Amino acid sequence: MRIATSSLDLRRPATLESALQALRDDARTPIAGATDLYVTLNFGTLEARRFLDLSRLAELRGITERGDTLVIGALASFTALQRSPLVVKRLPMLVEAARLVGGVQIQNRATLGGNIANASPAGDSLPVLAAVDAAIVLRSVDGERRVPMTEFYTGYRASVMRPDELITAVEVPRVEGHQWFRKVGTRAALAISKVVVAGVRDGPRAARFAIGSVAPTVVRARKAEGVLAKGGKIEEAVRALQAEITPIDDLRSTAEYRTAVAGNLLRRFWAETA
Amino acid sequence: MPVTAVGQSVSRKDGIGKATGAAKYADDLTWPGMLHGRTIRSTVPRGRIRAVLFDFDTTGFTIVDHADVPGSNMVDLIERDQPLLAVHEVRHVGEPILLLAHEDKEVLHAARVLVEYEELPPLLDPEGSEQTFKTITIDKGDAAAMAGADLVVEGTYQTGHQEHIYIEPNGVIAVPEDGGITVHGSIQCPFYALKALKALLGPDIPARVVQTETGGGFGGKEEFPSIPAGHAALLAHKSGRPVKIIYDRVEDMVSTTKRHPSIVRHRTGVKRDGTLVAMEVEVILDGGAYVTLSPVVLSRGCIHAAGPYRCDNIRIEGRAVFTNTPPNGAFRGFGAPQTEFAVEVQMERVAEALGMDPVEFRRKNALRAGDTTATGQVLREDCSALAVLDEAVRRTEFARKRTEYEGTDRAIGLSLFYHGAGFTGSGERYLKSRARLEVTPTGVRIATGSTEIGQGTRTMHAQIVADALGVPYESVEVAQPDTKHVVDSGPTVASRTCMVVGKILEECAVEMRSELGKLSPAEYFAKHGAMTVERMYEPPDWIRWDDATYRGDAYATYGWGCDVVELEVDPDTFDVRLLEVTAVQEFGRPIHPALARGQIEGGTVQGLGYALLERVVMRNGAMANAQLTNYTIPTTLDVPEIDVVMLENPYPGGPFGAKGLGELPMDGPAPAVVNALRHLGHDIRAIPATPEMIAASPVAART
Numbered sequence: 001m002r003i004a005t006s007s008l009d010l011r012r013p014a015t016l017e018s019a020l021q022a023l024r025d026d027a028r029t030p031i032a033g034a035t036d037l038y039v040t041l042n043f044g045t046l047e048a049r050r051f052l053d054l055s056r057l058a059e060l061r062g063i064t065e066r067g068d069t070l071v072i073g074a075l076a077s078f079t080a081l082q083r084s085p086l087v088v089k090r091l092p093m094l095v096e097a098a099r100l101v102g103g104v105q106i107q108n109r110a111t112l113g114g115n116i117a118n119a120s121p122a123g124d125s126l127p128v129l130a131a132v133d134a135a136i137v138l139r140s141v142d143g144e145r146r147v148p149m150t151e152f153y154t155g156y157r158a159s160v161m162r163p164d165e166l167i168t169a170v171e172v173p174r175v176e177g178h179q180w181f182r183k184v185g186t187r188a189a190l191a192i193s194k195v196v197v198a199g200v201r202d203g204p205r206a207a208r209f210a211i212g213s214v215a216p217t218v219v220r221a222r223k224a225e226g227v228l229a230k231g232g233k234i235e236e237a238v239r240a241l242q243a244e245i246t247p248i249d250d251l252r253s254t255a256e257y258r259t260a261v262a263g264n265l266l267r268r269f270w271a272e273t274a
Numbered sequence: 275m276p277v278t279a280v281g282q283s284v285s286r287k288d289g290i291g292k293a294t295g296a297a298k299y300a301d302d303l304t305w306p307g308m309l310h311g312r313t314i315r316s317t318v319p320r321g322r323i324r325a326v327l328f329d330f331d332t333t334g335f336t337i338v339d340h341a342d343v344p345g346s347n348m349v350d351l352i353e354r355d356q357p358l359l360a361v362h363e364v365r366h367v368g369e370p371i372l373l374l375a376h377e378d379k380e381v382l383h384a385a386r387v388l389v390e391y392e393e394l395p396p397l398l399d400p401e402g403s404e405q406t407f408k409t410i411t412i413d414k415g416d417a418a419a420m421a422g423a424d425l426v427v428e429g430t431y432q433t434g435h436q437e438h439i440y441i442e443p444n445g446v447i448a449v450p451e452d453g454g455i456t457v458h459g460s461i462q463c464p465f466y467a468l469k470a471l472k473a474l475l476g477p478d479i480p481a482r483v484v485q486t487e488t489g490g491g492f493g494g495k496e497e498f499p500s501i502p503a504g505h506a507a508l509l510a511h512k513s514g515r516p517v518k519i520i521y522d523r524v525e526d527m528v529s530t531t532k533r534h535p536s537i538v539r540h541r542t543g544v545k546r547d548g549t550l551v552a553m554e555v556e557v558i559l560d561g562g563a564y565v566t567l568s569p570v571v572l573s574r575g576c577i578h579a580a581g582p583y584r585c586d587n588i589r590i591e592g593r594a595v596f597t598n599t600p601p602n603g604a605f606r607g608f609g610a611p612q613t614e615f616a617v618e619v620q621m622e623r624v625a626e627a628l629g630m631d632p633v634e635f636r637r638k639n640a641l642r643a644g645d646t647t648a649t650g651q652v653l654r655e656d657c658s659a660l661a662v663l664d665e666a667v668r669r670t671e672f673a674r675k676r677t678e679y680e681g682t683d684r685a686i687g688l689s690l691f692y693h694g695a696g697f698t699g700s701g702e703r704y705l706k707s708r709a710r711l712e713v714t715p716t717g718v719r720i721a722t723g724s725t726e727i728g729q730g731t732r733t734m735h736a737q738i739v740a741d742a743l744g745v746p747y748e749s750v751e752v753a754q755p756d757t758k759h760v761v762d763s764g765p766t767v768a769s770r771t772c773m774v775v776g777k778i779l780e781e782c783a784v785e786m787r788s789e790l791g792k793l794s795p796a797e798y799f800a801k802h803g804a805m806t807v808e809r810m811y812e813p814p815d816w817i818r819w820d821d822a823t824y825r826g827d828a829y830a831t832y833g834w835g836c837d838v839v840e841l842e843v844d845p846d847t848f849d850v851r852l853l854e855v856t857a858v859q860e861f862g863r864p865i866h867p868a869l870a871r872g873q874i875e876g877g878t879v880q881g882l883g884y885a886l887l888e889r890v891v892m893r894n895g896a897m898a899n900a901q902l903t904n905y906t907i908p909t910t911l912d913v914p915e916i917d918v919v920m921l922e923n924p925y926p927g928g929p930f931g932a933k934g935l936g937e938l939p940m941d942g943p944a945p946a947v948v949n950a951l952r953h954l955g956h957d958i959r960a961i962p963a964t965p966e967m968i969a970a971s972p973v974a975a976r977t
């Protein structure tokens with residue numbers, strides 16, 4: 001550990017109200033499972049020294065149904081997602097994604113809200129939420145607002161979330177059709193995504209497709225979807241997809257590979273969900 | 275004498291301690307008044323140090339630089355070129371410049387030291403390097419015979435760095451004691467560290483080294499620990515207090531040694547019928563910024579560079595060169611995994627060019643007893659190249675699958691390989707390794723410098739002694755290597771700990787038995803008191819080796835292996851899925867079958883990681899992916915169950931017929947994987963063969 005943990009200032013509120021008040025009063029960094037935060041603490045790259053531990057906020061842990069909407073609390077862990085009969089039934093591709101996040105220890109601690117707020121373009125749950133038009137529920141002392149997942153991010157590791165807001169839940173409208181998820185990591189398990197995709201096949205021509213790790217933010221492939229909706233050829237949709245992503249060369253992969261694989265996965269999705 | 279322990283998978287001497295967590299590793303140990311040490315390192319690949327500024331309150335700190343060295347500031351290894359602490363210049367990122375110690379770890383890590391450099395242009399391309407650490411030429415017959423070949427095949431092959439990823443990072447504690455310094459640490463070769471400490475501390479400060487329980491080494495703790503041991507000793511000497519230095523994973527990956535990257539060029543001439551006419555091999559190893567063990571790594575790499583094949587005309591030319599990157603050093607296989615990768619892919623390509631079956635081609639050329647190797651060594655009955663090849667091919671139904679998989683996403687490939695056991699040439703004679711056995715009130719104690727680093731040294735040595743002495747395995751104790759109490763048995767490296775040190779112990783036990791007569795050791799002790807037997811290693815008397823010409827008996831014996839890999843490439847993602855891996859290996863005879871199997875499985879997995887996953891990304895001379903997240907080693911989901919076959923061919927010079935085993939399994943996996951990829955049409959000449967590389971590789975017509 002390269003940062004002096006004994007000097008960190010940690011508050012652990014018992015209610016959401018006091019948590020939101022604390023965020024408003026003295027800018028603090030929320031901590032959920034700490035699986036992202038701890039990495040940066042360990043490397044000594046995290047600047048924050050004042051934290052707000054959300055772990056006592058049991059009300060943010062629930063997974064419920066409200067009418068047609070699946071409501072997942074921000075503190076739901078990836079293990080909880082895998083075990084929830086509601087998620088298994090209504091959003092099986094989120095279960096698949098959850099199973100591939102880190103290892104079991106990480107899944108036990110890491111939360112859905114943390115995955116979203118951390119805003120890494122490689123977050124495995126993000127394409128799933130983008131493909132199903134989920135809404136992110138944000139709350140501050142001023143009240144609550146809902147932001148569509150597809151409008152949540154504004155750039156690399158940047159979002160519309162204000163420092164005094166918390167993600168309290170994710171709302172997922174009913175999903176009809178075939179759900180399809182694929183993660184391409186650097187090895188078979190315990191890997192960060194080089195490309196990660198989620199799709200929903202709503203009908204013979206209708207598809208919703210989102211892809212991560214190929215741009216500064218998760219990409220909802222509207223152009224490719226548009227081509228398919230108009231009855232265009234899959235190769236045309238692949239070209240459209242490849243034009244709407246902006247992958248880079250990094251430690252894990254290359255732009256060229258990511259572009260090729262993105263196309264292959266769209267083809268595979270289209271063929272397997274036909 | 276009835277054999278009862280050897281050949282049985284008896285319980286490990288260190289098993290209970292490790293399984294229950296009772297075993298103490300370096301970071302588990304503390305001393306009263308102990309300080310924590312930290313190393314300030316270069317952040318540039320090449321430069322002159324202009325100033326070192328302390329941007330913190332230095333009260334309570336012990337600060338050490340090169341001027342504090344009582345003896346020599348140069349690491350005492352093959353060459354004395356590497357400073358323990360930089361003086362005026364730095365030659366690689368991560369080079370140690372200054373040491374700090376403080377009793378509070380957090381205060382220690384918060385201290386900011388600013389180093390100002392005059393940066394100089396670094397040399398990063400080994401092919402462009404004209405600074406050579408060592409050159410080697412091996413000549414057999416006349417390589418000009420190439421002219422008489424029907425066909426000449428050329429190829430260039432490349433391998434990358436590889437990280438050891440021992441579970442326990444480097445760690446040591448130096449303790450001022452009796453006017454000297456004792457270093458306890460995670461160390462493969464306590465006597466190497468002792469030699470380095472003596473040079474560093476000078477004649478007036480006695481040094482002692484004690485190995486703590488060690489969480490893996492793979493060569494990474496062979497020569498390297500002399501540096502942290504020296505650093506801790508300097509801090510302890512200056513502060514008068516015990517000092518602990520434990521690297522975190524990032525520091526360990528950025529600044530410690532790795533496997534040498536290689537570029538190997540082949541030209542092979544063959545007759546139409548597949549007979550090898552001539553082989554020319556050029557080997558370039560990237561040594562990094564200091565010599566470390568590069569000359570010896572190059573030597574082993576070159577000796578194995580022609581593969582386990584009979585060919586009358588061979589020329590091998592090797593060089594290890596300087597670059598401004600962290601020095602590379604010992605790593606399981608020691609140069610052979612690089613050159614055997616190259617020759618095995620080359621042989622596959624030669625067979626393809628001839629339109630010959632790869633098994634037939636190898637069968638025709640594989641070394642047999644009576645054949646001579648590249649150095650002119652005449653092989654004896656302990657040569658098993660054909661035996662391992664035939665068994666692997668039979669067991670995997672190689673021929674059937676090779677045909678059946680044509681046109682699918684599946685493929686099968688193999689590699690044939692060998693590995694010399696023990697030090698090269700006259701090395702074992704110069705080493706003069708010793709081992710000692712001591713009678714105790716309850717039985718007998720082994721006192722050697724051989725270290726247990728997870729591979730089973732204690733268990734295997736105790737088995738050999740138990741049977742050679744005719745006493746129960748349980749009555750044999752093994753002393754922790756402590757340079758004050760054990761003898762120098764040579765380093766725990768080079769697949770020599772069973773074959774060489776085990777052999778000395780066997781001889782000690784035989785001699786002790788004749789002293790004991792019919793008494794058990796405990797009875798003897800009760801009657802006559804203590805008794806010890808100490809012996810020195812005598813290599814087989816027929817070994818002849820000429821270091822000047824590189825001719826002669828390079829190794830007393832070799833282990834032999836054939837790996838078969840079946841795999842599938844995902845058509846969308848180019849991910850390689852390993853379906854079946856078969857490792858047929860002959861290493862004399864297993865003393866402990868479960869441990870031997872563990873060595874083969876572990877070495878094979880390490881080789882598969884080398885082949886497919888493990889990529890060190892260097893940016894401006896520094897490892898950019900120095901985390902386990904981005905430097906990926908295989909998980910259990912990345913490797914299938916490995917079918918391990920241990921063929922026996924007892925070697926008369928080893929204890930109970932055993933040869934060396936530790937490194938052999940590392941040599942075969944990479945070429946077997948790449949040859950399977952060739953079967954799919956991917957012309958891969960470099961590893962790791964990542965999906966990115968496979969996606970970009972032209973798919974040639976299938977053979």
Ligand SMILES: Cc1cc2nc3c(=O)[nH]c(=O)nc-3n(C[C@H](O)[C@H](O)[C@H](O)COP(=O)(O)OP(=O)(O)OC[C@H]3O[C@@H](n4cnc5c(N)ncnc54)[C@H](O)[C@@H]3O)c2cc1C
Nearest residue numbers: 032033034035036037101102111113114115117123124167
């Ligand atoms: C070994 C390892 C493997 C990993 N593997 C994967 C993987 O395969 N796939 C993947 O996607 N990720 C992976 N991760 C990253 C990480 O586990 C996930 O991003 C996880 O979902 C983060 O959740 P958390 O609860 O731990 O977040 P934390 O670390 O607690 O927080 C992350 C960020 O989100 C903020 N935050 C957290 N909760 C809220 C909230 N409710 N409202 C507002 N802000 C909030 C925090 O302030 C912080 O900035 C891995 C991490 C590790 C250490």
